[in-house]
Amino acid sequence: MSLRYALLGLLSEGPASGYDLLRTFKDSLANVWPATQSQMYTELTKLADAGLIEVSDQGPRGRKEYTLTPAGLDDLRAWLTTTSPKRNVRNEALLRIFFLGVIPRDQARAYLAGMQERSDQAHEELIELEHAVDWTDSNLSRYGRIALEYGERITATNREWARWALEQLPPEEG
Amino acid sequence: MSLRYALLGLLSEGPASGYDLLRTFKDSLANVWPATQSQMYTELTKLADAGLIEVSDQGPRGRKEYTLTPAGLDDLRAWLTTTSPKRNVRNEALLRIFFLGVIPRDQARAYLAGMQERSDQAHEELIELEHAVDWTDSNLSRYGRIALEYGERITATNREWARWALEQLPPEEG
DNA sequence: TCGTTCATGTAAGACGTTACATGATTGT
DNA sequence: ACAATCATGTAACGTCTTACATGAACGA
Incomplete structure (x- = not known):
């Protein structure tokens, strides 16, 4: 579920496309939660289906800009406050x-x-x-x-x- | 592939059953590479099929004691010397x-x-x-x-x- | 005899990686 | 024109988790 919240978290700063998120990831979250391009696009589709984000704009080359919905923000906040992180130990x-x-x-x-x-x-x-x-x-x-x-x-x-x-x-x- | 080598590595110290390995894991390797019971038994079967370990003894209650084969030891050594570890970053x-x-x-x-x-x-x-x-x-x-x-x-x-x-x-x- | 420990396995589904596939737009 | 970048998606496969399932042997 972490990738899901990583994406919601990035979108909490403002709307962005999958491609945008991909680049933002590279020099920030990739250091704590790597994800591939493939995984991110798949996850964005799932998040949109679940109503946690929505397509707020379309651009050239099929670009889809996503925006966090109120439900998405609630979900992100709940994750931060009501669940506790799994110890990551694999090394x-x-x-x-x-x-x-x-x-x-x-x-x-x-x-x-x-x-x-x-x-x-x-x-x-x-x-x-x-x-x-x-x-x-x-x-x-x-x-x-x-x-x-x-x-x-x-x-x-x-x-x-x-x-x-x-x-x-x-x-x-x- | 890490679980595979974790098991080969433990067996390099001597023969053991899946159940033995399960307990050894708990207070050693679980801190660096957690694995479930389910995963371990499945992996042991695969390792035996691949000829890297073999059933060297049978005990009560269907207990199967595995021993590392020469091919298994070679594989373990090759892993340690010819491949380099993936950075683990998920946190x-x-x-x-x-x-x-x-x-x-x-x-x-x-x-x-x-x-x-x-x-x-x-x-x-x-x-x-x-x-x-x-x-x-x-x-x-x-x-x-x-x-x-x-x-x-x-x-x-x-x-x-x-x-x-x-x-x-x-x-x-x- | 009865609870605990020993002992092994399967199945479904989530998550992650690698590879493939396609094409529009921009800048030179 | 053409290369680089923008942009999104699917498929196959491997790994990991959770839950279920079964039963033998030991010790009090």
């Missing part, structure tokens, strides 16, 4: 850690080094994003900034952990 | 942050307070888990300990971020 990179014992020590270290590198990179990308974004005084901006801070802290923690983990696994003497 | 709790502007400030603060509380709790649970686990000198233990450290650092970061976020949103005067 493939961390799953692999458990099984590093089945490969040679140097390869296990290489894996951890890769994690460290990816964390570094992810951290830098977020810093760049912070500079690149046009921080307006919209709700999405204000709260998006708070979410971005989260990402920066997490990627920094990832990086430090990876460094620590490498220390726990010194190279074998040979 | 429903964080997604909600973006939309806190659609509810009153005090409710937004209540949401953040809830996140802080859940982080605290998650952190404490991991500390407890650390004390409760019988840390042997198996591979799974050694690397599991490293994964647990990750969880502890992340939950601590979560907690600190939630505290910071609350400071960014002072109560409205009224």
Whole structure:
């Protein structure tokens, strides 16, 4: 159900087409809830059928601009206030850690080094994003900034952990 | 494909039945890759069909003990060394942050307070888990300990971020 | 004997990914 | 003219969740 609310949430800032939402996603919500083009168009159709959004305008090339309905806003608010988020825990990179014992020590270290590198990179990308974004005084901006801070802290923690983990696994003497 | 490798990985430590794996999961891999009973039994059947594991013993009540085959171990090693993990980013709790502007400030603060509380709790649970686990000198233990450290650092970061976020949103005067 | 734990499975439906498909409009 | 971008959609397949279904064996 999360994608549904991600779309309602974006539309709470104003009308937009599927294509618009697709691009907005890319540099905001994609970092917390990735979705494909395919999924988004399908979901928008379902939301319109359910009366939570409606086509408020049509443009060239079949463009359909959607607007959040009062029912949609109610639904979004109910989601935020009456339900609690599911803990998300799936982490493939961390799953692999458990099984590093089945490969040679140097390869296990290489894996951890890769994690460290990816964390570094992810951290830098977020810093760049912070500079690149046009921080307006919209709700999405204000709260998006708070979410971005989260990402920066997490990627920094990832990086430090990876460094620590490498220390726990010194190279074998040979 | 991750569940598949989670099961191969557990079986790399020795033979086990679906039921055994189910319980081992609960206090280890469930924290990084949750799976239901239903999913696990289905996957075990598929792995056996693919020749990556095989039934090595039968017990009472239809119990089937599976053993990793050489092909299964190869597959597990290939996964660890020749493929790279997908970044996992889905985070429903964080997604909600973006939309806190659609509810009153005090409710937004209540949401953040809830996140802080859940982080605290998650952190404490991991500390407890650390004390409760019988840390042997198996591979799974050694690397599991490293994964647990990750969880502890992340939950601590979560907690600190939630505290910071609350400071960014002072109560409205009224 | 009777409740709990052990033990495995199937089915329906939701959600997500990948690939395919089509075509209009704009800018150079 | 032609390339890039705008714009929307469908189909097949894989994964995950929820619920249902069944029954043997163990221990008090």
